[in-house]
Amino acid sequence: MTTTESCSLPTVLPDPVSLPNYLQEEGHKQQCEELISSMPTEKDCYCQASKAITVPTLEPCSLSNDLPPVSLPKYLQVEGLTQECRQLILSLPTEKGWVASHLHQYQGFWHNTRQLQGVLTCQNHFQAQDPDVLLVTTPKSGTTWLKAIVFALMNRVQYPNPENHPLLAENPHVLVPFLELGLYIDSQVADLTTFTSPRLFGTHLPINSLPDSVKNSACKLVYLCRNPKDTFVSLWHFTNKLRINNMGDNSLEETFDKFSRGVSLCGPFWDHVLGYWKESLEKPQRVLFLKYEEIKEQPKAQLMRLAQFLGRPFTPEEETSGAVDGILKLCSFDNLSNLEVNKTRKLSSGEDCKAFFRRGEVGDAKNHLTPHMMEKLDQITEEKLHGFGLTF
Numbered sequence: 306m307t308t309t310e311s312c313s314l315p316t317v318l319p320d321p322v323s324l325p326n327y328l329q330e331e332g333h334k335q336q337c338e339e340l341i342s343s344m345p346t347e348k349d350c351y352c353q354a355s356k357a358i359t360v361p362t363l364e365p366c367s368l369s370n371d372l373p374p375v376s377l378p379k380y381l382q383v384e385g386l387t388q389e390c391r392q393l394i395l396s397l398p399t400e401k402g403w404v405a406s407h408l409h410q411y412q413g414f415w416h417n418t419r420q421l422q423g424v425l426t427c428q429n430h431f432q433a434q435d436p437d438v439l440l441v442t443t444p445k446s447g448t449t450w451l452k453a454i455v456f457a458l459m460n461r462v463q464y465p466n467p468e469n470h471p472l473l474a475e476n477p478h479v480l481v482p483f484l485e486l487g488l489y490i491d492s493q494v495a496d497l498t499t500f501t502s503p504r505l506f507g508t509h510l511p512i513n514s515l516p517d518s519v520k521n522s523a524c525k526l527v528y529l530c531r532n533p534k535d536t537f538v539s540l541w542h543f544t545n546k547l548r549i550n551n552m553g554d555n556s557l558e559e560t561f562d563k564f565s566r567g568v569s570l571c572g573p574f575w576d577h578v579l580g581y582w583k584e585s586l587e588k589p590q591r592v593l594f595l596k597y598e599e600i601k602e603q604p605k606a607q608l609m610r611l612a613q614f615l616g617r618p619f620t621p622e623e624e625t626s627g628a629v630d631g632i633l634k635l636c637s638f639d640n641l642s643n644l645e646v647n648k649t650r651k652l653s654s655g656e657d658c659k660a661f662f663r664r665g666e667v668g669d670a671k672n673h674l675t676p677h678m679m680e681k682l683d684q685i686t687e688e689k690l691h692g693f694g695l696t697f
């Protein structure tokens with residue numbers, strides 16, 4: 306079935322026996338109608354099968370044959386879910402998503418339907434190797450920046466010339482692919498044979514959801530986080546950019562409420578950060594804990610700390626020859642955001658590269674959140690993290 310995406314909501318369903326609660330919620334019909342108006346449709350999608358049961362919320366699908374075909378971005382497609390994933394979804398708490406239809410709470414954290422499949426496939430199949438480096442972030446904490454920096458750092462012997470560097474031609478998410486959101490997202494076992502050691506991967510997985518092979522290997526984890534106010538604002542902007550025709554922007558108040566309750570991609574934000582914070586204290590050789598704000602404030606010191614942690618310290622000669630500054634300049638917001646590749650191309654997962662570059666500043670939250678919202682996030686942070694010695 307080539308256009309299952311045309312019924313992305315119904316394909317979440319398992320065998321047509323009973324309708325899960327999350328599909329009965331009010332508003333679903335309208336959401337389905339909005340999506341359908343922008344979806345390609347073929348006769349043989351799940352909608353036909355759905356006729357076997359009485360499902361009022363699926364009725365709009367029967368109209369969709371008359372609609373013009375418009376392709377749905379890949380990040381919104383949910384075809385090809387395994388039986389394991391479909392069954393699992395039935396048992397999970399589910400809420401309305403920020404972009405895709407649903408978020409499911411799995412192992413304590415929230416994932417979109419499509420990404421949940423990626424999480425399961427990654428957990429089942431990814432085989433970590435000791436020299437691997439995993440770049441771990443909560444979404445919108447500076448993942449793109451971290452990927453660029455670590456790629457440039459680890460490959461600086463191979464690519465010494467910043468005028469002729471892969472980062473000028475490829476988005477950092479291509480050079481350092483995501484595990485559950487990229488390599489494993491389509492429920493296929495990723496072919497990693499072309500990767501050279503040490504392999505670099507990105508992930509938003511919370512610590513307790515990392516594949517066993519990661520837990521059992523000596524691979525290193527670099528964790529980057531960002532203050533929750535800026536993270537939320539960045540996520541709100543980003544998800545608005547990913548929403549398709551007719552969806553409109555997410556309401557700031559509604560998404561703020563969700564974020565505060567922990568219902569955001571790979572949220573609760575605070576639990577995600579805390580898991581890696583604790584691990585970094587227990588195993589400092591294995592997990593390096595970085596903050597976006599600290600890299601902004603002391604880029605050189607943080608880059609050298611990173612290099613040391615990854616076993617690739619800068620030599621005095623490199624320092625004097627400007628290698629550290631060269632990497633920071635290459636990976637700067639101004640440089641990356643103005644590259645043709647990042648202004649015009651899309652990732653294979655469907656997002657515009659430019660969506661990953663907005664302002665790249667510390668403190669932008671105050672331009673969007675009310676004082677009450679700022680206070681509320683500060684209060685949650687204080688309650689959840691202060692006792693562990695972690696502040697933002």
Ligand code: PAP
Pocket residue numbers: 442443444445446447448449450535538539540542636637638639641661662663664665666669
């Ligand atoms: P991801 O987790 O979905 O991959 P991520 O890269 O973490 O996204 O988020 C993008 C944020 O990092 C944006 O923040 P903003 O919305 O507050 O502006 C983006 O501008 C910022 N960003 C991207 N590249 C850089 C960079 N080179 N330096 C600093 N910030 C950057």
